[in-house]
Amino acid sequence: MGERKIEMLLEQKKYRELREELIQMNPIDIEEILEELDIAIALMLFRMLPKNVAVDVFSYFPVDKQKEIVGCITDKELEYIIDELYFDDMIDLLEEMPANVVKKILLNSNQEERKRINQFLNYPQDSAGSLMTIEYVDLKKEMTVGEALAHIKETGLSKETVYTCYVTDSNRKLEGIVSLRKLVVNEENESIKNIMNRDVIYVNTHDDQETVAALFRKYGFIALPVVDKENRLTGIITVDDIMDVIDKENTEDFQKMAAMSPSEDEYLDTDVFSLAKHRIIWLLFLMISATFTQRIITRFEDVLQSTVLLASFIPMLMDTGGNAGSQSSTLVIRGLALGEVHPKDIGKVVWKEFRISIIVGIVLALVNFLRIYYIEKVNIYIALTVSVTLFFTVIASKVIGGILPIAAKKLKIDPAIMASPLITTIVDALSLTVYFTIASLILHI
Amino acid sequence: MGERKIEMLLEQKKYRELREELIQMNPIDIEEILEELDIAIALMLFRMLPKNVAVDVFSYFPVDKQKEIVGCITDKELEYIIDELYFDDMIDLLEEMPANVVKKILLNSNQEERKRINQFLNYPQDSAGSLMTIEYVDLKKEMTVGEALAHIKETGLSKETVYTCYVTDSNRKLEGIVSLRKLVVNEENESIKNIMNRDVIYVNTHDDQETVAALFRKYGFIALPVVDKENRLTGIITVDDIMDVIDKENTEDFQKMAAMSPSEDEYLDTDVFSLAKHRIIWLLFLMISATFTQRIITRFEDVLQSTVLLASFIPMLMDTGGNAGSQSSTLVIRGLALGEVHPKDIGKVVWKEFRISIIVGIVLALVNFLRIYYIEKVNIYIALTVSVTLFFTVIASKVIGGILPIAAKKLKIDPAIMASPLITTIVDALSLTVYFTIASLILHI
Numbered sequence: 001m002g003e004r005k006i007e008m009l010l011e012q013k014k015y016r017e018l019r020e021e022l023i024q025m026n027p028i029d030i031e032e033i034l035e036e037l038d039i040a041i042a043l044m045l046f047r048m049l050p051k052n053v054a055v056d057v058f059s060y061f062p063v064d065k066q067k068e069i070v071g072c073i074t075d076k077e078l079e080y081i082i083d084e085l086y087f088d089d090m091i092d093l094l095e096e097m098p099a100n101v102v103k104k105i106l107l108n109s110n111q112e113e114r115k116r117i118n119q120f121l122n123y124p125q126d127s128a129g130s131l132m133t134i135e136y137v138d139l140k141k142e143m144t145v146g147e148a149l150a151h152i153k154e155t156g157l158s159k160e161t162v163y164t165c166y167v168t169d170s171n172r173k174l175e176g177i178v179s180l181r182k183l184v185v186n187e188e189n190e191s192i193k194n195i196m197n198r199d200v201i202y203v204n205t206h207d208d209q210e211t212v213a214a215l216f217r218k219y220g221f222i223a224l225p226v227v228d229k230e231n232r233l234t235g236i237i238t239v240d241d242i243m244d245v246i247d248k249e250n251t252e253d254f255q256k257m258a259a260m261s262p263s264e265d266e267y268l269d270t271d272v273f274s275l276a277k278h279r280i281i282w283l284l285f286l287m288i289s290a291t292f293t294q295r296i297i298t299r300f301e302d303v304l305q306s307t308v309l310l311a312s313f314i315p316m317l318m319d320t321g322g323n324a325g326s327q328s329s330t331l332v333i334r335g336l337a338l339g340e341v342h343p344k345d346i347g348k349v350v351w352k353e354f355r356i357s358i359i360v361g362i363v364l365a366l367v368n369f370l371r372i373y374y375i376e377k378v379n380i381y382i383a384l385t386v387s388v389t390l391f392f393t394v395i396a397s398k399v400i401g402g403i404l405p406i407a408a409k410k411l412k413i414d415p416a417i418m419a420s421p422l423i424t425t426i427v428d429a430l431s432l433t434v435y436f437t438i439a440s441l442i443l444h445i
Numbered sequence: 446m447g448e449r450k451i452e453m454l455l456e457q458k459k460y461r462e463l464r465e466e467l468i469q470m471n472p473i474d475i476e477e478i479l480e481e482l483d484i485a486i487a488l489m490l491f492r493m494l495p496k497n498v499a500v501d502v503f504s505y506f507p508v509d510k511q512k513e514i515v516g517c518i519t520d521k522e523l524e525y526i527i528d529e530l531y532f533d534d535m536i537d538l539l540e541e542m543p544a545n546v547v548k549k550i551l552l553n554s555n556q557e558e559r560k561r562i563n564q565f566l567n568y569p570q571d572s573a574g575s576l577m578t579i580e581y582v583d584l585k586k587e588m589t590v591g592e593a594l595a596h597i598k599e600t601g602l603s604k605e606t607v608y609t610c611y612v613t614d615s616n617r618k619l620e621g622i623v624s625l626r627k628l629v630v631n632e633e634n635e636s637i638k639n640i641m642n643r644d645v646i647y648v649n650t651h652d653d654q655e656t657v658a659a660l661f662r663k664y665g666f667i668a669l670p671v672v673d674k675e676n677r678l679t680g681i682i683t684v685d686d687i688m689d690v691i692d693k694e695n696t697e698d699f700q701k702m703a704a705m706s707p708s709e710d711e712y713l714d715t716d717v718f719s720l721a722k723h724r725i726i727w728l729l730f731l732m733i734s735a736t737f738t739q740r741i742i743t744r745f746e747d748v749l750q751s752t753v754l755l756a757s758f759i760p761m762l763m764d765t766g767g768n769a770g771s772q773s774s775t776l777v778i779r780g781l782a783l784g785e786v787h788p789k790d791i792g793k794v795v796w797k798e799f800r801i802s803i804i805v806g807i808v809l810a811l812v813n814f815l816r817i818y819y820i821e822k823v824n825i826y827i828a829l830t831v832s833v834t835l836f837f838t839v840i841a842s843k844v845i846g847g848i849l850p851i852a853a854k855k856l857k858i859d860p861a862i863m864a865s866p867l868i869t870t871i872v873d874a875l876s877l878t879v880y881f882t883i884a885s886l887i888l889h890i
Binding site for chain 2: 268286327329356421
């Protein structure tokens with residue numbers, strides 16, 4: 001709505017009025033506006049924001065902007081931001097800061113906190129520990145609902161979520177959870193013990209983020225508790241962070257399926273050399289793998305020499321085989337990722353793909369025969385050779401496309417690499433061998 | 446944990462005891478167990494569950510199981526389930542039921558409800574309206590915090606979420622929202638008017654689910670209000686339903702990018718003919734498009750006849766071009782889907798892809814030259830022809846791969862179809878033309 005107005009105020013350099021506009025807005029939208037501006041003006045406006053708003057806005061900036069800001073503000077301002085950020089955002093920030101800044105921050109914190117920061121910095125990337133935050137509501141089972149609500153009233157504003165509360169014993173062991181909904185609908189003097197849910201679903205600090213995302217998907221949670229090896233509650237993960245994880249995991253799959261090393265960086269923000277680096281290794285590997293197809297063609301040079309026309313169908317055969325195989329592998333890879341297909345289903349998958357490929361193979365071979373025999377007026381033996389090859393290629397590629405991702409999963413390799421590029425390379429070699437063998441037979445070369 | 450125990454109880458047909466085990470569990474896990482069982486036993490156990498648990502379990506069954514259950518239970522049981530289901534789950538059920546069942550249900554409901562059911566059944570698929578539910582907490586701005594909490598205490602258990610409450614005027618117009626967190630941390634006599642957030646982000650009933658998902662992603666909401674054309678609050682969408690939407694949208698993109706018509710059905714549950722149908726049209730289209738490559742090769746038949754060896758590098762050139770192009774198009778398609786790349790960035794994308802392709806092209810061409818000249822002992826002129834073609838192919842395919850998805854977006858076509866299969870077909874024709882042209886030049890044929 002106010003976009004025009006904000007632009008106008010900017011042009012007229014009415015920064016005071018601009019500030020009044022900004023603080024009415026959602027911090028995420030403020031961040032978006034500041035990110036578009038010249039860094040000097042953005043920084044000035046950022047420092048004009050009320051402190052609590054500034055911290056929120058700061059937490060939404062991308063890492064490189066955060067670094068720039070940290071480099072330009074006073075130690076006192078930095079200290080305030082560090083103190084007020086949610087613990088998980090603070091850890092994310094520290095992970096990206098230069099060593100001297102981290103050291104300064106650690107010096108300013110007490111021993112207990114320092115220990116905890118170090119512990120969090122050591123969780124493996126992509127683990128539950130690296131996603132969690134420590135701002136949760138901690139209740140005791142002896143409390144009444146009234147006491148619990150009073151506790152939330154006092155501390156609730158600084159918690160990441162208050163909608164699921166965690167009941168722990170004196171050793172921080174997780175005994176149960178109780179939702180704020182339950183607290184609100186129950187009587188004040190009811191005991192937490194009686195209304196808490198003891199059948200808690202939780203994850204361990206070292207569990208992979210994919211496991212965590214799968215639980216959120218299945219149960220529709222708002223938050224999930226994270227415990228350490230001794231079953232002590234160490235943090236919680238909230239659903240908004242999981243949406244990011246799901247997006248990242250999907251992006252990773254898309255990248256792997258297009259033969260790239262995965263990267264979390266946004267496309268437009270990544271420099272040309274990093275992008276080239278992520279692409280070149282797979283391209284080289286696949287290019288050199290094509291030596292096989294080259295050898296096959298060289299081996300059948302005589303056949304080709306006698307009927308050069310055969311060469312003109314090679315691209316169509318290879319592409320159709322590759323496409324047919326990628327269709328199958330894509331569905332299986334996606335099924336595995338969403339937990340809809342399991343390695344034990346391999347028999348079902350092969351049988352299904354085999355039947356599909358018969359249908360698809362017949363239709364494609366028939367259309368192709370009609371096209372090249374009647375329209376392109378190609379010799380009938382060549383038309384037959386091409387169509388029969390097409391039929392077998394479709395069957396082979398669909399079955400291979402169905403098997404390879406599951407085989408990868410069984411071998412603990414990421415199924416996503418068994419996608420179009422690799423399948424195409426394998427299917428190419430196969431279809432060329434079939435092609436020239438059938439050609440030798442039918443054309444008696 | 447209790448998996449062994451449940452199996453044992455099933456084997457020993459101790460259904461009473463089994464029931465006691467089940468009702469301790471999360472309804473989602475009960476559903477999972479029942480789904481694995483023989484339908485007769487599953488149905489018996491289902492009917493033994495307490496009614497409120499049964500409704501929850503029912504809502505998690507896949508549609509075909511729901512249909513089976515509806516076919517086997519009494520009208521009275523069905524009526525109870527329909528009454529107790531959340532409105533969105535009920536609508537989803539009605540959409541899939543045979544007409545006579547829907548009619549029976551409509552007859553049993555009052556006029557007001559019937560009107561509303563009909564309205565909901567008419568929202569376009571994939572619209573915000575089709576995702577929303579009506580069980581939200583409705584507050585008035587004149588209420589105090591104490592009154593609001595009392596209202597939630599009374600009605601909260603039957604609402605889909607109580608964590609965001611909606612403040613409406615007498616015409617059902619949305620005036621603001623207030624979180625349960627705010628209610629709990631404020632004093633009892635504080636007025637809702639003073640603590641509600643008036644800057645509400647909402648969607649319209651006819652907005653696409655992708656728009657809704659983008660808002661959840663950006664702001665990390667738990668729920669989002671949906672209003673009609675007159676700005677009246679008609680329902681809410683909760684984050685758990687959005688996680689499903691995100692998964693479905695991604696699956697759709699994966700399918701389109703592998704040249705399939707998208708389908709929401711799970712792979713293993715879909716019959717062979719439907720799967721074949723979704724794959725065949727694109728395969729046919731791409732196969733017939735390959736006529737171009739065929740024509741190109743036929744046109745250069747003389748070149749090929751004089752140096753048949755050239756044919757052996759065709760697969761490698763085509764595959765490398767296809768792979769290089771898919772890498773670029775995948776990143777751009779994904780960037781567009783996540784809102785990280787916009788159509789206006791087309792210049793940046795082309796410039797970026799051009800620079801990347803120079804680096805990648807030089808490396809690939811060099812490695813390829815060294816390999817085929819020194820290892821495969823190919824004639825230097827042919828080695829040069831192949832390597833120079835490779836260089837230009839990589840450049841062309843990366844630039845095309847970067848442009849096409851953005852062009853599609855500008856033309857309001859789904860960018861996801863500009864993926865590997867289509868890019869490969871285009872790049873094939875291009876690389877073959879370059880190949881034979883360079884061959885004619887270098888080899889003087």
